[in-house]
Amino acid sequence: MAQTFEMKGRFMAFSEKCRIGMIGAGNVAQRHARVLSGFADVEIVGVTDVVAPAAEALATTLGAPAFPDAAGLLSLEPDAVYVCVPPFAHGHAEEAVLASGAALFVEKPIGVDLTVPTALAADIARRGTLTAVGHHWRYLDVVRSAAELLADRPVRLVNGVWWDKVPPVAWWVRSDRSGGPVVEQAAHVVDLARALVGDVRAVYAAGTGTPPPVPDADVDAATAATLIFASGAVGTVSSTCVLGWKQRAGLEILAEGLALFVGEDELVVRDSTGQERRIPGDPDAARVAVDRAFVDAVRGIGDDIRVPYAEALETHRVTCAIAESARTGQVVTLAAPAASPAASPAASPTASPAAVPAASPAAVPAGSAAPAGSAAPAVYAGRPATPATPTLTQPASGASPATIASPASAASPASSPASALPPMPAMPPMPAMPPMPSMPPVAPMPSAPPAPQAPPAAPWAPAPAGSTAPPEPGRPATPPIPAPRTAASPASDAQSAPAPPIPATRTEASPASDAQGAPAAATNPSTGDGGSADE
Structure with a gap:
């Protein structure tokens, strides 16, 4: 006769398949379903999702029926149920599974805050339900x-x-x-x-x-x-x-x-x-391992669940504390739980949860329920209680930092066991910044010497006919315009001919005249500036 262990008031033979229901039909649920359907000892008995076409599509792929709600799925009395729903949808599905007596696998994260997970953790501890959460990195x-x-x-x-x-x-x-x-x-x-x-x-x-x-x-x-x-x-x-x-x-x-x-x-x-x-x-092997460990635990032939629900809650406390601190701008402290349910996985990712005794289910006599202290009953009926569920305490303005703590440990720190972690030392105050050194006085700028005065300009008067205008200071004199002349008379010939243009004067001593006398650069219509398109 096959060896058995007690679950939900009945006996499950080791030769039987593990019957699993799926709540949720999204991408993560589909991944778990593909892995589970590859196990010879697993039968997926049904699927439900709030999006009916998604449930029907996954159920068709698995050759299983689709149900409109969790109640219909749970009416088949599965051995275990996977809850793969978005963070905001956790709560009612887990409550229904716990009430049914089935083992529970929950995909992370287990909620959007601490409200639902803490309530579920208390219910799980009271019932002693076998649980696992999909932190598959622990299996890498x-x-x-x-x-x-x-x-x-x-x-x-x-x-x-x-x-x-x-x-x-x-x-x-x-x-x-x-x-x-x-x-x-x-x-x-x-x-x-x-x-x-x-x-x-x-x-x-x-x-x-x-x-x-x-x-x-x-x-x-x-x-x-x-x-x-x-x-x-x-x-x-x-x-x-x-x-x-x-x-x-x-x-x-x-x-x-x-x-x-x-x-x-x-x-x-x-x-x-x-x-x-x-x-x-x-990572693919780790995704298979996390499902394999859960199925083996449900069937009573394995003991390698590394993240039960209580351990996942401790990680969730940290992520919620980070989110809370980012919202409030305050330090958030997390008190150590009175008894860590995850001491073994935290110390060694490859170890089995401390909550499960080390006795092998193979030691259970054939055809009888496992005795007290053996592995199988410990999973479903005799697991140690989960530590008191944590709550978030937000201080008033000017009070001490917010604390996410287990009520039992927070209420009576002195009653914690000797193995509890010591309190975190207070952070030292920031040293006062030294005053900025005063700047030396700025010396007054020396007075500039007075500019030399130019000699007064002589009043302007037209030059006499035939004379040369006196040159301006610093500028060469303009040569006199020759007298006009005519064909009959050189003088009359010069008077009738148009005067030639006066060329612009330029000297090496006056570079400013180069810029002033040069023609302006043409504006490029394609760029709107004075340069070329290549610039």
Whole structure:
């Protein structure tokens, strides 16, 4: 007889297929459906979407029925349900899945703010539901390699970037629909920083205050944030959506004698030898691995869910804190949870969640429910409670910085376990700027000597006939005009002939006369200026 484990009050044989329903039929849902349909032990039983043609198209591709709503899909009692909806649409779908008793996979981000995710996290903890969130970067082989390289080196500096374009969906450019670029896109980078460096204690962010050049947009075109980690490391995260392409997305990490860049496509390593190594990544394999891990956990044959819902909420707290700080211009502090449900994934991206006991489901006797403390019941009934859900506290004007904190830990810091992280030290005050040195007095300008006075000009009078006019000072005398003459008489001949034009005078001592006497340059009609078209 096949080994079994208890789920939703029934027994699931290891030989059975995992029956999965799809809520959402957009691009991300289609990607998950393609991966899941490639697993021999998975059957997609139905699809629903608020856009009926989209649900019907995906259902037809999968050979499954389409349903008008989640209730119709859940009536088939699937073992697990994928919720792949836009950020603003989270809430009702997850509530319905939790009430049905099915396992829950949620695509990131898990909301536009903290309101819906915190309520869902409390419900998940109360029910002990098996969950996973689609942070597939945790399954990259290059992330595993980076974690191994950093295992014995303290991280000092982190720089996360997501420089990209506006995705081609109308809701993305509206902050109340997407949460903004940091929440919707850069969540992968923030989650990776938490996985490799640890929890974030405080953020300060600024946005451009102007949207990208897209109709109806109100999100910041660019955001930059400073992060302070509980480990003492500091870092930055920047995001922009003003490009027409994806320029760069990943995380730079500087540790003692080590520099790394981790992205979906590669890991770049440089150590004390000075040599740079490039290790290619495989994002497609990671997208398969995140689904494979969830299916194996649902079937009770695997234990590698690296981002359960509670862990995804911790990343979401950081991205929401960045968005809040950019809106308010204040530092936002994040208190450490009373008990971190993600201590294992955060410390090592390849480790299994601490909430799931290490016992193997294969140890369960055939034909019986798993005993207390074994892997399968722990997933569905005996998981430790999720820490109290975080809330956002906005201070009044002039009060202390805003805090996103777990109520339990915020209310009684002294009651935190000894393993809790120490409080973040207060930031030292900025030193006062020294006064600007006074400028030396400006010495008065010396008086210019008086200009020499020109001699008074003599009164003008016509020169006597036949005489030569006296020359002006500094100018050569004009030669006298010869007397006219006639054919009969040289004198009368000179009087009847027209006088020749007087040529313009020019001397080397008067260069100004060159410019004054030269003809003006013709205006070029094609350029509207005095130069040629070539200029």
